[in-house]
Amino acid sequence: MPISPAEPGPAAVHDIVVLGAGPAGLATAVAAAARGARVALVDAGPRPGGQYWRHRAGDDGAAHHDWDRFRRLRDGLDAHRDLLDHRSGHTVWHVERTGAGFTVHTLHAGRPYEIRGRTVVVATGAYDRQVPFPGWTTPGVFTAGAVQALLKGQGVVAGRRIAVAGTGPFLLPVAAGLAEAGAEVVGVFEAGRPLAFGRHPFTVVRNAAKLAEGAGYLRTLARHRIPYRTRTTVVAAHGTDSVTGVTVARLDAGWRTLPGSARTLDCDTVAVGYGFTPQTELAVQLGCAMERDGDGSLVARVDSRQRSSVDGVYAAGEACGVGGARLSLIEGELAGLHAAWATTGARPDRRRLARLLRRRAAQRSFAAALHRAYPVPGGWRTWLEEDTVVCRCEEVDVAAVRRAVTELGATDPRTVKLCARPGMGLCQGRVCGYATAGLVAEADGREVTADDLRGMAGRPIAQPLPLGVLAAGADGAGNEA
Amino acid sequence: MGAACAYYCTAAGLRVEVVERGAIGGGTSGAGEGNILVSDKAPGPELELALLSSRLWRELGAELGAEALEYEAKGGVVVAGSAETAEGLRRFTAGQRASGVHATDIGPDELFALEPRLTREAVGGAHYPQDAQVQPVLATAHLLRHARRRGARVHCGTRVTGFVRDRHDAVIGVRTDSPTAPVRHARWVINAAGTWAGELAGLAGAPVPVLPRRGFVLVTEPLPRVVRHKVYTAEYVANVASGDAGLETSVVVEGTRGGTVLIGASRERVGFDREISLPVLRRLAAQAIGLFPFLSGVSLLRSYLGFRPYCPDHLPVIGPDPRAPGLLHACGHEGAGIGLASATGHLLAQRLTGAEPDLDLTPFRPQRFAEATA
Numbered sequence: 001m002p003i004s005p006a007e008p009g010p011a012a013v014h015d016i017v018v019l020g021a022g023p024a025g026l027a028t029a030v031a032a033a034a035r036g037a038r039v040a041l042v043d044a045g046p047r048p049g050g051q052y053w054r055h056r057a058g059d060d061g062a063a064h065h066d067w068d069r070f071r072r073l074r075d076g077l078d079a080h081r082d083l084l085d086h087r088s089g090h091t092v093w094h095v096e097r098t099g100a101g102f103t104v105h106t107l108h109a110g111r112p113y114e115i116r117g118r119t120v121v122v123a124t125g126a127y128d129r130q131v132p133f134p135g136w137t138t139p140g141v142f143t144a145g146a147v148q149a150l151l152k153g154q155g156v157v158a159g160r161r162i163a164v165a166g167t168g169p170f171l172l173p174v175a176a177g178l179a180e181a182g183a184e185v186v187g188v189f190e191a192g193r194p195l196a197f198g199r200h201p202f203t204v205v206r207n208a209a210k211l212a213e214g215a216g217y218l219r220t221l222a223r224h225r226i227p228y229r230t231r232t233t234v235v236a237a238h239g240t241d242s243v244t245g246v247t248v249a250r251l252d253a254g255w256r257t258l259p260g261s262a263r264t265l266d267c268d269t270v271a272v273g274y275g276f277t278p279q280t281e282l283a284v285q286l287g288c289a290m291e292r293d294g295d296g297s298l299v300a301r302v303d304s305r306q307r308s309s310v311d312g313v314y315a316a317g318e319a320c321g322v323g324g325a326r327l328s329l330i331e332g333e334l335a336g337l338h339a340a341w342a343t344t345g346a347r348p349d350r351r352r353l354a355r356l357l358r359r360r361a362a363q364r365s366f367a368a369a370l371h372r373a374y375p376v377p378g379g380w381r382t383w384l385e386e387d388t389v390v391c392r393c394e395e396v397d398v399a400a401v402r403r404a405v406t407e408l409g410a411t412d413p414r415t416v417k418l419c420a421r422p423g424m425g426l427c428q429g430r431v432c433g434y435a436t437a438g439l440v441a442e443a444d445g446r447e448v449t450a451d452d453l454r455g456m457a458g459r460p461i462a463q464p465l466p467l468g469v470l471a472a473g474a475d476g477a478g479n480e481a
Numbered sequence: 482m483g484a485a486c487a488y489y490c491t492a493a494g495l496r497v498e499v500v501e502r503g504a505i506g507g508g509t510s511g512a513g514e515g516n517i518l519v520s521d522k523a524p525g526p527e528l529e530l531a532l533l534s535s536r537l538w539r540e541l542g543a544e545l546g547a548e549a550l551e552y553e554a555k556g557g558v559v560v561a562g563s564a565e566t567a568e569g570l571r572r573f574t575a576g577q578r579a580s581g582v583h584a585t586d587i588g589p590d591e592l593f594a595l596e597p598r599l600t601r602e603a604v605g606g607a608h609y610p611q612d613a614q615v616q617p618v619l620a621t622a623h624l625l626r627h628a629r630r631r632g633a634r635v636h637c638g639t640r641v642t643g644f645v646r647d648r649h650d651a652v653i654g655v656r657t658d659s660p661t662a663p664v665r666h667a668r669w670v671i672n673a674a675g676t677w678a679g680e681l682a683g684l685a686g687a688p689v690p691v692l693p694r695r696g697f698v699l700v701t702e703p704l705p706r707v708v709r710h711k712v713y714t715a716e717y718v719a720n721v722a723s724g725d726a727g728l729e730t731s732v733v734v735e736g737t738r739g740g741t742v743l744i745g746a747s748r749e750r751v752g753f754d755r756e757i758s759l760p761v762l763r764r765l766a767a768q769a770i771g772l773f774p775f776l777s778g779v780s781l782l783r784s785y786l787g788f789r790p791y792c793p794d795h796l797p798v799i800g801p802d803p804r805a806p807g808l809l810h811a812c813g814h815e816g817a818g819i820g821l822a823s824a825t826g827h828l829l830a831q832r833l834t835g836a837e838p839d840l841d842l843t844p845f846r847p848q849r850f851a852e853a854t855a
């Protein structure tokens with residue numbers, strides 16, 4: 001099915017436009033096309049797979065988990081080529097509601113495209129959640145996900161001596177991958193104490209397979225003699241032009257550093273991740289009801305059919321809650337079946353739906369247990385200096401954020417953003433949104449709310465686009481289309 | 482508007498409480514631009530108000546710190562694309578000059594000297610050195626901060642739900658949704674509820690017809706300073722004064738301190754519709770490129786929208802309301818409520834303290850709409 005560049009005239013209307021081709025989007029597209037729906041699958045990346053299966057051209061998948069599943073999904077894309085229009089390299093900058101459904105506006109190779117659909121599925125995934133600490137903007141400090149993406153997507157090892165820090169089970173595969181690729185990992189510093197996981201034996205048993213994976217990574221770490229420390233993290237990075245070392249300290253349960261526990265380590269690279277932030281701006285654009293999930297992230301609310309609160313808009317995968325690739329696959333399949341049902345009338349098998357819902361419930365309770373086992377308590381705010389940068393795009397420091405509350409009377413992140421500019425720069429608050437909300441709530445003497453997060457998550461233009469491209473749209477001034 | 486009233490009333494020695502249902506600047510003031518323009522106004526009461534405002538903002542810049550407010554008197558440049566428009570503009574500036582506006586008619590050479598990246602299709606224009614700007618939320622926050630220092634109390638997250646009246650039906654306070662302080666007494670109540678002022682006035686039985694007029698603004702990626710003034714086309718003036726419900730876009734382009742270029746703003750009457758409108762954004766982008774062709778390759782980072790509070794006759798409502806003694810209005814300033822806030826606050830403070838007013842408020846009286854239909 002052809003898609004039309006942005007120019008007037010009638011264009012093909014798909015039953016479903018899937019936004020994002022990670023595990024969730026792939027599962028959606030294949031399930032829906034298999035039920036006879038006309039699907040467009042849109043992703044900014046050059047190849048399908050998303051965060052989980054990010055790979056190089058010609059990759060044999062040896063370094064990936066569940067690669068067989070990926071191959072089957074990729075084969076599914078091919079098998080349904082007549083119905084399924086896969087658009088890679090298309091960055092979605094806006095989704096517009098129209099009388100007949102939705103128009104997805106993308107930028108591809110510098111040109112605007114419009115892809116129309118009766119329904120859309122938001123499967124835009126998540127990215128690393130960051131909390132600031134002194135020195136976190138020094139070159140050589142990466143997010144854990146960026147280090148992983150470099151490795152998986154380009155075969156590049158981010159540095160030679162690497163410290164891995166933050167919280168969550170995904171630090172382990174990152175460290176293991178780096179070690180296998182030949183980097184010296186000076187330590188994995190887990191700010192939480194995941195043993196607390198043992199307090200939820202029921203969900204753990206149901207997901208023994210998942211834990212075995214974690215145990216496998218731990219064995220890899222042991223084989224490479226990489227220390228794994230809990231209740232410990234990197235609280236500062238040193239160096240001016242590039243990282244020369246870090247300060248590592250032990251933490252109490254609320255993540256305040258234990259006096260006298262700080263020590264410095266030499267390294268040239270730091271990989272940090274404090275869980276994930278769902279990529280929700282397209283859901284917010286569309287007006288979907290949002291809520292604060294167990295891990296403190298803003299997510300799109302969905303029902304048992306993966307429907308959001310807005311007619312015709314579904315959400316699947318980490319955009320509606322961080323829970324790992326398997327949950328994303330299940331939610332994607334559900335969304336695909338239901339969106340196909342709604343648009344083509346192809347009724348899904350009841351037992352298949354029931355099975356998916358059961359597995360979704362199990363994976364969700366596992367995810368909830370993970371969220372409880374790896375919380376991000378507010379103590380990270382005590383690691384900061386007044387001049388620690390919060391928003392790196394606009395170079396806004398901690399003092400400026402706090403001043404906006406204490407002196408200027410701002411009571412929410414949106415007002416702080418308007419007063420002190422955190423989140424106004426190129427990344428539009430993707431990086432600093434969580435931290436800004438946390439700092440503002442603290443200065444205002446309260447807990448972070450969903451509204452606080454929303455105030456930093458709205459991006460009517462999801463990705464930057466040249467004004468000339470915008471103007472060239474259907475009723476523009478007739479510039480190059 | 483409320484912040485300016487609080488600032489000038491506390492300066493005049495009054496005790497003030499500010500009741501805001503959301504956050505400071507959380508209404509239209511946090512969703513617009515902060516131009517303080519005299520250039521776009523034809524001779525008449527609004528221009529008088531604008532000239533007074535312009536002077537007062539200069540003083541506020543000196544008192545509160547130009548940096549803090551991001552007050553900048555960068556001046557405005559109006560561009561004519563045809564000889565005919567240029568001729569019309571010259572007639573317009575002549576009238577403005579007679580009312581005290583500094584306006585210089587300029588030819589293309591002067592135009593390109595002021596704005597080197599401007600389209601070479603421009604044939605002439607006018608330069609307005611008095612045009613200035615503030616960052617609206619910072620201005621609001623700093624006005625309130627100074628008011629607080631002089632004893633004002635600011636209650637955010639508190640909604641006014643009704644008015645308290647005495648035996649003679651005079652307004653003597655407001656009711657709020659705050660469980661701790663459901664009633665706040667006051668000798669006077671100022672309605673500065675912006676686009677929602679009509680609703681609030683309705684609660685007092687003294688309706689004023691304030692309606693929303695939607696506007697979008699585009700914000701680009703940060704650039705080195707390439708646009709030096711507020712630059713707009715001569716057609717803008719016609720649009721500002723128009724009462725047309727249809728979409729009107731006549732773009733104002735300017736660089737900001739942060740390096741981003743602001744492109745604003747559209748005008749359309751569509752109620753409180755918050756859905757982004759791509760046709761509007763496209764037109765703004767196309768018109769901005771028409772003025773500054775280099776913008777074509779510059780990236781748009783974000784856009785935002787707000788709802789200007791407008792009255793059918795395009796004049797604000799300022800002053801006491803005889804239908805509800807004790808109630809005063811400071812609303813309906815449409816697309817100029819930041820610029821006109823200083824004079825509005827100042828004139829109301831003069832009124833409440835019995836000082837000799839700098840300007841006659843009669844053209845802005847709240848009962849004028851009822852008179853018109855009577």
Ligand SMILES: Cc1cc2nc3c(=O)[nH]c(=O)nc-3n(C[C@H](O)[C@H](O)[C@H](O)COP(=O)(O)OP(=O)(O)OC[C@H]3O[C@@H](n4cnc5c(N)ncnc54)[C@H](O)[C@@H]3O)c2cc1C
Binds near residue numbers: 043065126174317
């Ligand atoms: C370092 C790391 C290690 C991990 N290890 C594991 C593990 O061992 N086990 C496990 O179960 N999970 C793991 N995960 C999590 C796993 O990657 C996610 O759960 C999974 O990828 C989520 O799938 P998704 O389809 O929801 O989103 P994603 O895989 O993130 O896919 C979203 C897609 O949407 C696209 N997209 C987003 N916005 C736009 C836009 N505006 N325009 C166009 N395209 C857009 C992106 O390009 C991306 O391809 C790990 C994650 C990381 C970062």
Ligand SMILES: Cc1cc2nc3c(=O)[nH]c(=O)nc-3n(C[C@H](O)[C@H](O)[C@H](O)COP(=O)(O)OP(=O)(O)OC[C@H]3O[C@@H](n4cnc5c(N)ncnc54)[C@H](O)[C@@H]3O)c2cc1C
Binds near residue numbers: 514695
């Ligand atoms: C796109 C755009 C561009 C603009 N550009 C400019 C410009 O360049 N220069 C300029 O001068 N003006 C400009 N304006 C207009 C300007 O923003 C408005 O005129 C001005 O903000 C109005 O200020 P206000 O205080 O009256 O209203 P608001 O800022 O809206 O304040 C009213 C407040 O009252 C509160 N409120 C309402 N009801 C209640 C209640 N029942 N109880 C408690 N609180 C209540 C609201 O929450 C709100 O915060 C622009 C507007 C837009 C939309």
